[in-house]
Amino acid sequence: MSDADLERLMGHSTSRRVPAGEAVFEQGAAATHFFLLLHGRLKVTQVTEDGQQIIVRVVHPGDLFGFAKALQRSDYPGTALAVSESIAICWPTELWPQFIDKNPHLAVTAMQTIGQRLEEAHTRIREMSTQEVERRVAHAVLRLAGQAGKQEGAGIRIDFPISRQDIAEMTGTTLHTVSRILSAWETKGLVEGGRQKLLIRDMDGLSALAAHIKD
Amino acid sequence: MSDADLERLMGHSTSRRVPAGEAVFEQGAAATHFFLLLHGRLKVTQVTEDGQQIIVRVVHPGDLFGFAKALQRSDYPGTALAVSESIAICWPTELWPQFIDKNPHLAVTAMQTIGQRLEEAHTRIREMSTQEVERRVAHAVLRLAGQAGKQEGAGIRIDFPISRQDIAEMTGTTLHTVSRILSAWETKGLVEGGRQKLLIRDMDGLSALAAHIKD
DNA sequence: CGCCGAATTGAAATGCCTCAATTTCCGTGG
DNA sequence: CCACGGAAATTGAGGCATTTCAATTCGGCG
Numbered sequence: 001m002s003d004a005d006l007e008r009l010m011g012h013s014t015s016r017r018v019p020a021g022e023a024v025f026e027q028g029a030a031a032t033h034f035f036l037l038l039h040g041r042l043k044v045t046q047v048t049e050d051g052q053q054i055i056v057r058v059v060h061p062g063d064l065f066g067f068a069k070a071l072q073r074s075d076y077p078g079t080a081l082a083v084s085e086s087i088a089i090c091w092p093t094e095l096w097p098q099f100i101d102k103n104p105h106l107a108v109t110a111m112q113t114i115g116q117r118l119e120e121a122h123t124r125i126r127e128m129s130t131q132e133v134e135r136r137v138a139h140a141v142l143r144l145a146g147q148a149g150k151q152e153g154a155g156i157r158i159d160f161p162i163s164r165q166d167i168a169e170m171t172g173t174t175l176h177t178v179s180r181i182l183s184a185w186e187t188k189g190l191v192e193g194g195r196q197k198l199l200i201r202d203m204d205g206l207s208a209l210a211a212h213i214k215d
Numbered sequence: 216m217s218d219a220d221l222e223r224l225m226g227h228s229t230s231r232r233v234p235a236g237e238a239v240f241e242q243g244a245a246a247t248h249f250f251l252l253l254h255g256r257l258k259v260t261q262v263t264e265d266g267q268q269i270i271v272r273v274v275h276p277g278d279l280f281g282f283a284k285a286l287q288r289s290d291y292p293g294t295a296l297a298v299s300e301s302i303a304i305c306w307p308t309e310l311w312p313q314f315i316d317k318n319p320h321l322a323v324t325a326m327q328t329i330g331q332r333l334e335e336a337h338t339r340i341r342e343m344s345t346q347e348v349e350r351r352v353a354h355a356v357l358r359l360a361g362q363a364g365k366q367e368g369a370g371i372r373i374d375f376p377i378s379r380q381d382i383a384e385m386t387g388t389t390l391h392t393v394s395r396i397l398s399a400w401e402t403k404g405l406v407e408g409g410r411q412k413l414l415i416r417d418m419d420g421l422s423a424l425a426a427h428i429k430d
Numbered sequence: 431c432g433c434c435g436a437a438t439t440g441a442a443a444t445g446c447c448t449c450a451a452t453t454t455c456c457g458t459g460g
Numbered sequence: 461c462c463a464c465g466g467a468a469a470t471t472g473a474g475g476c477a478t479t480t481c482a483a484t485t486c487g488g489c490g
Contacts, residue, residue, distance in 0.1 A: 100322070114333060119292060121336035122271055125343065126263060128344070129343070173479090175437080176438085176478090179437060180478095182437095183437090195486080378467095379468075380468080388446075391447075391448080392447075433490090436485100437487090438483100439485095440481105441480105443481090444477105447476085451471090459463095
């Protein structure tokens with residue numbers, strides 16, 4: 001994208017600070033804006049009619065999110081909750097068509113972004129269909145490490161508060177099972193747990209689990 | 216899309232007949248073309264490293280498929296297999312950027328299509344995370360009825376050959392479980408089975424199951 | 431220091447899968 | 461046209477991964 005384009009885009013934007021625990025938008029609300037996360041971390045969740053929750057994805061700095069309008073929706077399909085203090089840039093959704101018009105390239109980029117998301121979703125479906133829970137959790141943790149991992153002495157720290165419940169909602173299991181698995185891993189020296197904390201000590205060991213290599 | 220645009224598009228297209236059981240393209244192959252299904256029925260599958268297969272989606276007449284290039288991929292992420300004799304229109308992927316250039320509107324449309332697919336994928340993830348097998352199968356069958364249902368006397372016929380194995384691969388279970396479930400449904404008068412056949416006798420009953428209303 | 435949400439851990443229940451044995455159905459070729 | 465062969469489907473039995481239920485314990489924030 002050219003600087004001129006960027007400037008034109010920024011001209012219409014506002015920015016918004018969201019404290020941890022607060023929602024940027026809620027499932028079912030009218031899609032008035034779309035966003036770019038500058039700083040912080042969000043989780044996008046969906047609640048089923050019977051009250052069960054799943055985590056659709058985690059939003060990292062630099063990610064676009066909430067572009068429901070681009071997908072032909074008038075409301076947000078999920079809730080975007082800040083898990084740590086976050087800052088996002090906001091554009092009114094009405095401007096989307098103009099942006100596309102003036103900068104067709106943007107449409108291509110956006111499409112590729114959504115395409116990647118689709119592939120991620122398919123990966124998740126594949127994993128849930130064919131793999132047992134421990135492998136799925138291993139994959140999820142490795143993915144988080146890649147997206148939000150921060151070197152920290154002995155290992156890699158997941159750089160935002162994440163609970164067992166969160167991991168359960170990302171992998172389609174229960175917090176109990178996740179807790180048991182992480183405890184077992186801790187015993188084996190693969191990870192180090194903690195309250196809403198996770199430190200990976202042995203990436204290779206985890207990768208082996210994810211790839212289903214038995215000891 | 217205007218007639219002129221349509222004509223310009225059609226000018227570069229070829230059409231291709233695919234007998235039942237044959238693949239339009241295979242997982243991992245270079246993405247040379249993208250397609251529009253005119254007639255017939257395809258299933259798009261993915262195989263995991265350890266040989267397990269899942270059905271990503273069923274392609275119905277009128278659906279675009281195989282637009283890997285638009286998603287920034289050079290190879291097809293899955294295999295598209297004709298389950299009944301099919302006819303597809305093909306375009307070389309190289310032409311995609313030109314089409315977008317000349318007709319930015321196309322990009323928007325394509326994006327919405329992919330967006331819908333993403334939502335479908337999320338729905339599936341939500342179901343697999345929170346629902347037991349019987350409900351998932353009920354949902355899958357209802358979806359098929361909506362997409363490929365054909366009134367037939369007493370009920371609605373799924374209008375292409377579909378096996379218990381197929382349904383299992385769509386819902387993340389085994390053919391055995393699917394078979395048991397369908398047998399139970401047949402006893403209750405909800406459906407009528409058969410070799411690669413499925414007739415729905417009681418949509419409301421199935422919907423109730425899908426919504427988890429116990430008797 | 432006290433409280434509340436997060437995490438752990440045990441025990442029991444169960445839904446689903448795996449293994450295995452038939453049976454049914456349909457296309458094919460004699 | 462019928463018999464055969466193989467793929468699809470059915471069905472039982474047993475096992476086990478995971479959930480569910482329940483009871484503590486832990487840890488950080490106010």
